[in-house]
Amino acid sequence: MLGRAANGVYWMARYLERAENTARLIDVGFHLALTRGSRARQEEEWRSVLITTGQEAAFLARKQELTGAAVFNFLLRERDNPGSVLSMIENARTNARVVRTSLTNEVWEATNETWMILRELLARPVRETNLREVLSTIRQRATLVRGAMEGSMLRNEVFNFARIGTFIERADNTARILDVKYYVLLPSVAWVGSSLDNVQWDTLLRSVAGNRAYSWLHAGSMDPRGIARFLILDGRFPRSLVFCFEKIRSNMAGLAKQYGAETQAHQLLRDAGTRLHDVNIEQIFEGGLHEFLQDYIGRTYRIGEAIASDYRFIA
Structure with missing residues (x-):
């Protein structure tokens, strides 16, 4: 192509x-x-x-x-x-x-x-x-x-490039929303991990179409740490970081098969996916939620740039 x-x-x-x-x-x-x-x-x-x-x-x-x-x-x-x-x-x-x-x-x-x-x-x-x-x-x-x-x-390279574009954009969006909104809504750091019955948290989940799914999984309890876990690590939710990176990986694997070789973008993606699968929410908070999300915003950007370079995009 x-x-x-x-x-x-x-x-x-x-x-x-x-x-x-x-x-x-x-x-x-x-x-x-x-x-x-x-x-x-x-x-x-x-x-x-x-x-x-x-x-x-x-x-x-x-x-x-x-x-x-x-x-x-x-x-x-x-x-x-x-x-x-x-x-x-x-x-x-x-x-x-x-x-x-x-x-x-x-x-x-x-x-x-x-x-x-x-x-x-x-x-x-x-x-x-x-x-x-x-x-x-x-x-x-x-x-x-x-x-x-x-x-x-057809599930060919056209479909793969479209899906990769969709999920790179979606991963970036989820990370940005959570990064900006989390501490705006949280009254203080002391509330991390507590239970809150707050319409604002429900509205935050609505912004990523996740309010109904989160309610099903958590019986309606608005737990800020649980929301962060849901949006980052829950592979069942189609806008979580784990889900998005898994879909990017799958479609990048399709490109590697079609073109007969992996590229730099595949390695960057593998590194990002490995870290997501090896970390839990407690470790994320210990290292800083903001720092973690900023790291993934940067990783998503670099993967997108590598894809454009590896597959010789021409604007």
């Missing part, structure tokens, strides 16, 4: 996943802001959403007031913002068009329709009254494209 085509399908998948993740972050930011009584606390919550998406500096450079409407419109529909959902969906569609002949009709049509629907939906400023509808549509459309790929694509 040519590097340009591999780059196209890889980034198509990453942009779609990132758009959905951004929608989920806005949703949790909106819910948490509603629970914050003071204006300052609400601003703090919206600022954390910007930090998690890596867009705080870009937003502040606009010298806009830090309000919910300003933040979620910036993240959803600002054309001058390359990190907005609208920009990412357009980039996903552009990349899909580049590799059109490598995709099934179902995948292309789902991607193209997603772009058309969201372009129309985001043509006007989003208000609090229709924010939920907009966010729900973004999540549904991203799920539809993934379903088309799962149900219609």
Whole structure:
């Protein structure tokens, strides 16, 4: 497969996943802001959403007031913002068009329709009254494209590159959400390991679509340490770090088989996976949760860069 085509399908998948993740972050930011009584606390919550998406500096450079409407419109529909959902969906569609002949009709049509629907939906400023509808549509459309790929694509290098892009993006997102939100929600370090009945923890889990699964496994008990274990080490949850790295490993193994050799990215991935499987939550907290998550954000980035280099991606 040519590097340009591999780059196209890889980034198509990453942009779609990132758009959905951004929608989920806005949703949790909106819910948490509603629970914050003071204006300052609400601003703090919206600022954390910007930090998690890596867009705080870009937003502040606009010298806009830090309000919910300003933040979620910036993240959803600002054309001058390359990190907005609208920009990412357009980039996903552009990349899909580049590799059109490598995709099934179902995948292309789902991607193209997603772009058309969201372009129309985001043509006007989003208000609090229709924010939920907009966010729900973004999540549904991203799920539809993934379903088309799962149900219609050959399990070849195109499928492997798309899946690798999806799970690299998802692993990065889970680590960033947990890193930014954990100590914002925790009243003090003394609460680590305690039981909390707090709607904010439920909302955090909602941001990664994990509230129902966590409740099933933990009988509804909101334990901060348990939440961290769930999002990092529980291989049953499809947005945990362990799950994401296992899926990347599986699809990278598929590429090695198809191309007849492993690459530097395979070794980086093996090192990251080994550490995840050899550590427990107590060891993670002893060494520092923030330090652990920052390490994995860095590892995920380096694996992505190695894949681009090893398979000669051309933008």
